[in-house]
Amino acid sequence: MLLSYFFHIFANWKLQTTDIMANKRTLKHRIKIICGELFAETVAASLYGTHHQQGNCESLLFSIVKTQENYLNRVGHPEPGMPAAKYYKDLKEKFNTEVEEIISQLSNF
Secondary structure (H helix, E strand, O other): OHHHHHHHHHHHHOOOOOOOOOOHHHHHHHHHHHHHHHHHHHHHHHHHOOHHHHHHHHHHHHHHHHHHHHHHHHHHOOOOOOOHHHHHHHHHHHHHHHHHHHHHHHHOO
């Protein structure tokens, strides 16, 4: 199924907490790609799922869009007074955690 393909994509595109961030543009690009892949996978699951699952898919799609919006805004506006390296490391860890939660919800369909 497509889900196994997505897990392969996520493993390659996962935001690495140990990598040194090249720039904000690269980080935003990776967030958009990961959320786009999640969105596409959720739409595919809703098309092939039962009517009961479509309500869950809609809430999951909303969650993906809000996650992307939240993290793109957070990349552009770091917290004042916090060291940049620490801020972006924490941001990447929290993003990866949220993505893993979305994937676990998606795998339940």
